[in-house]
Amino acid sequence: MLPEVGxxxxxxxxxxxxxxIGAGGLGSPIAMYLAAAGIGRIGILDFDVxxxxxxxxxxxHGTSDIGRPKTESARDTLRELNPLVEVQLHRERIxxxxxxxxxxxxxxxxxxxxxxxTRYLTNDACVLLRKPNVYGxxxxxxxxxxxxxxxxxxxxxxxxxxxxxxxxxxxxxxxxGVLGVLPGMIGCIxxxxxxxxxAGIGTPLLGRLLAxxxxxxxxxxxxxxxxxxxxxxxxxxxxxxLTDYEPFCATPPPEEMKNMHPDEVSVADMKRxxxxxxxxxxxxxxxxxxxxxxxxxxxxxxxPLSELQLRLDELKPEQGYYIHCRSGGRSxxxxxxxxxxxxxxxxxxxxxxxxxxxxxxPNMPKV
Amino acid sequence: xxxxxxxxxxxxxxxxxxxxxxxAPAPMNAEQLWIALLKQFPALADHRPAVRLAKxxxxxxxxxxxxxxxxxxxxxxxxxx
Numbered sequence: 001m002l003p004e005v006g007x008x009x010x011x012x013x014x015x016x017x018x019x020x021i022g023a024g025g026l027g028s029p030i031a032m033y034l035a036a037a038g039i040g041r042i043g044i045l046d047f048d049v050x051x052x053x054x055x056x057x058x059x060x061h062g063t064s065d066i067g068r069p070k071t072e073s074a075r076d077t078l079r080e081l082n083p084l085v086e087v088q089l090h091r092e093r094i095x096x097x098x099x100x101x102x103x104x105x106x107x108x109x110x111x112x113x114x115x116x117x118t119r120y121l122t123n124d125a126c127v128l129l130r131k132p133n134v135y136g137x138x139x140x141x142x143x144x145x146x147x148x149x150x151x152x153x154x155x156x157x158x159x160x161x162x163x164x165x166x167x168x169x170x171x172x173x174x175x176x177g178v179l180g181v182l183p184g185m186i187g188c189i190x191x192x193x194x195x196x197x198x199a200g201i202g203t204p205l206l207g208r209l210l211a212x213x214x215x216x217x218x219x220x221x222x223x224x225x226x227x228x229x230x231x232x233x234x235x236x237x238x239x240x241x242l243t244d245y246e247p248f249c250a251t252p253p254p255e256e257m258k259n260m261h262p263d264e265v266s267v268a269d270m271k272r273x274x275x276x277x278x279x280x281x282x283x284x285x286x287x288x289x290x291x292x293x294x295x296x297x298x299x300x301x302x303x304p305l306s307e308l309q310l311r312l313d314e315l316k317p318e319q320g321y322y323i324h325c326r327s328g329g330r331s332x333x334x335x336x337x338x339x340x341x342x343x344x345x346x347x348x349x350x351x352x353x354x355x356x357x358x359x360x361x362p363n364m365p366k367v
Numbered sequence: 368x369x370x371x372x373x374x375x376x377x378x379x380x381x382x383x384x385x386x387x388x389x390x391a392p393a394p395m396n397a398e399q400l401w402i403a404l405l406k407q408f409p410a411l412a413d414h415r416p417a418v419r420l421a422k423x424x425x426x427x428x429x430x431x432x433x434x435x436x437x438x439x440x441x442x443x444x445x446x447x448x
Binding site for chain 1: 375376377380385410412413416417419421424425426428440442443444445446447448
């Protein structure tokens with residue numbers, strides 16, 4: 001027993017409830033350490049199923065869990081670690097309609113999601129409900145963590161970035177790759193902050209953003225003040241209720257593949273376009289160079305999303321395009337961007353190159 | 368008379384480096400800083416709307432002034448998890 005925590009601190013930890021939004025790279029170490037520490041109740045919110053490509057960083061899940069809902073896999077791992085912890089499963093997407101009801105029964109929320117729409121929704125709901133939002137985010141070799149809590153005197157996520165970035169300006173799906181151990185580092189920082197908040201010890205990461213660079217092995221602390229002009233927690237807030245942002249990064253679960261979005265085509269359509277040039281449809285791979293190098297479909301045009309702004313003139317608004325990425329998130333985002341820019345016949349390939357591999361090329365490496 | 372510029376996350380791709388020394392003959396505001404940066408790194412233009420600036424390890428707003436000896440970090444939002 002640590003004297004700084006003591007019996008009283010441990011009691012507080014045991015009576016604290018935490019909602020973990022996302023059971024992926026960040027959610028894994030967060031949930032596992034919280035369970036091991038004997039947190040009272042932990043909610044796991046995730047819509048997805050376990051995919052083989054998750055296992056390099058999502059330690060809640062193992063090879064035998066592939067295809068299972070992440071919530072169920074997470075529950076089994078946490079029960080094994082500590083059967084005394086109450087685990088509640090929320091296998092659903094968080095939306096403006098359910099966010100307040102999902103978050104209200106918990107003391108602390110931890111943001112372990114992988115997309116901007118959910119981050120903004122989580123932040124907004126936490127500010128409205130006066131719940132601490134323990135934030136973490138990663139990109140390749142870099143990560144950030146902070147505690148957002150205007151009701152405790154700190155800033156919120158919108159004090160940092162008031163609005164979600166415009167589509168096309170940020171690679172909002174970090175599918176390009178993440179060093180597997182990176183979410184372990186950031187998630188452990190988030191778990192530490194939660195335990196401190198729960199036990200009421202130490203100095204929270206409030207008004208400070210910790211930026212970590214694994215390649216340099218450096219931490220930087222950036223001071224962040226509450227913005228009086230913040231649209232959410234400022235003096236004259238303009239955001240007083242929840243709104244949904246287009247879920248560009250949502251990976252469609254298998255059962256949803258049957259109900260494709262009007263802007264989507266199937267991998268069979270993509271094959272027809274590749275096999276029959278007379279259809280006049282160009283197939284475009286919008287993934288990043290490292291992904292393309294690992295595996296690609298012959299005959300596609302390669303145009304990484306990161307080079308889009310420089311190479312936009314290579315795409316013709318009157319030409320038909322089927323665009324694919326890894327699993328259908330980024331390509332859908334690109335389709336929406338091109339449609340806003342006057343392209344008439346652009347479609348996103350549902351399920352991306354993973355669905356292609358499943359249908360036509362089972363030996364293709366899934367990266 | 369220089370400022371040290373640090374690029375975070377995807378800005379490293381846009382800039383092609385992780386840090387850079389920008390000549391700073393006189394103090395400049397955020398707009399002037401961006402003009403100088405974009406002359407050197409035109410690919411950063413697409414990122415600008417989403418990027419926040421931090422001066423000497425503190426996030427700053429659009430009214431900030433930057434001068435010789437300052438360390439300026441360009442920090443884009445990242446969303447991976």
